[in-house]
Amino acid sequence: MVLGLAVLTLCACSSQPVLINSGDPIFSNAQKRFAHTRQLVRRSGAPEDQCDLFLQAEALYRYRFEEPNLGTKTFLAEAGAAVTEFPGFQAVANSYDLYNVRVRAPDAAVQLWESFLAQYPDSKLRNLTLYRLGWAYRSAGVHGFPHKEPDDLFDELVKSDPHSQLANYALEAKHVPWRSKAGATARSLIPGWGEFYAGDNRGGWVRLITALVASAAIVYPAYVGIHGQITWPLATLAFVGLSALSFDYTASFEGAQNDVINYNENAEARFEAEHPGAP
Numbered sequence: 001m002v003l004g005l006a007v008l009t010l011c012a013c014s015s016q017p018v019l020i021n022s023g024d025p026i027f028s029n030a031q032k033r034f035a036h037t038r039q040l041v042r043r044s045g046a047p048e049d050q051c052d053l054f055l056q057a058e059a060l061y062r063y064r065f066e067e068p069n070l071g072t073k074t075f076l077a078e079a080g081a082a083v084t085e086f087p088g089f090q091a092v093a094n095s096y097d098l099y100n101v102r103v104r105a106p107d108a109a110v111q112l113w114e115s116f117l118a119q120y121p122d123s124k125l126r127n128l129t130l131y132r133l134g135w136a137y138r139s140a141g142v143h144g145f146p147h148k149e150p151d152d153l154f155d156e157l158v159k160s161d162p163h164s165q166l167a168n169y170a171l172e173a174k175h176v177p178w179r180s181k182a183g184a185t186a187r188s189l190i191p192g193w194g195e196f197y198a199g200d201n202r203g204g205w206v207r208l209i210t211a212l213v214a215s216a217a218i219v220y221p222a223y224v225g226i227h228g229q230i231t232w233p234l235a236t237l238a239f240v241g242l243s244a245l246s247f248d249y250t251a252s253f254e255g256a257q258n259d260v261i262n263y264n265e266n267a268e269a270r271f272e273a274e275h276p277g278a279p
Contacts, residue, residue: 018098020065026265030064033272037279046124050116054125057112061136063105064265067258068098103257106139114146128279130157131166134173139264141181141257150178169278176271179263184256191248194256198263207252214248217241 020027037058041051113133117126134153137145147153154170161167179198188194192208195201218241221234272278 024065027065029269030062034058034062040128040279041125044124044128050120050123050125053112053116053119054129057109057116058132060105060112061109061132063102065102067102067262099258100254103261104141106136106261107142110136110140110142110145118146127157127161127164127166130154130160131170131173131279134170135264135268138178138180139261165277166279169275172275173271176267178267179260181257181260184260185253188249188253188256191252194252195259198256198259200255200259200262203255203259207248207255210248211245211252214241214245218245 038055041054041058044051046054110133113129113136116123116129117133120126123129130153133147134150134157137147137150137153151174154174157170158167184194184198187197190208191211192204192206195204195207217237221230221238221241224230224234
């Protein structure tokens, strides 16, 4: 509780910049890709309302920027939330986690593009929507969308127009490696394993070692307590270990989700660099 109060006091005293840096290379590239796709959409001959809906989803999908560093306030807020489990402290932690908004952007884009297909099944933008969904589903994490596997969208596009250049891009895109949020979540039952899965070996080792040390800090006092009398120093050690393990689990899960986004976006960026004509 004391840690949580300190977090609230610190957060009330200062604010964290939330604007995207004008020199952010990831954001700059996203803007260029958006402009390229916008031209293709405008030349498609689709009605204006269909173009608007497609581009609304495209803007969400291209909401990309460099991952911000974990500031002191964010770190303390997450630690306070993990240690106390108090909803108010969790709300403070979420308010400082700007990248959490970034992680959910693909889900919003998928929702709009799937709605587009449902409303305009015969649109001139249908194949382009299938192509974009094939990429977007790789980073989606919400359950209940009409499609399950990203490759299903690419297959549907190829079947619909097998001789188009877009179909050729889709066939090549199927061979681009990717990671899923569900896979990262399942592996994060062991702290660090989700990061390893998403290619962040450094983060994975940090989380795994932290979990092992924290677990030892819990097990040792428990062992002593079973075979003798536990002391206040040992009880304190167990509490610190339990708090550290709780925080490590939270940070490992969130880190793995971020790493999945980064892995997929980096893979797509390499594909786009090799295929500059792709939408």
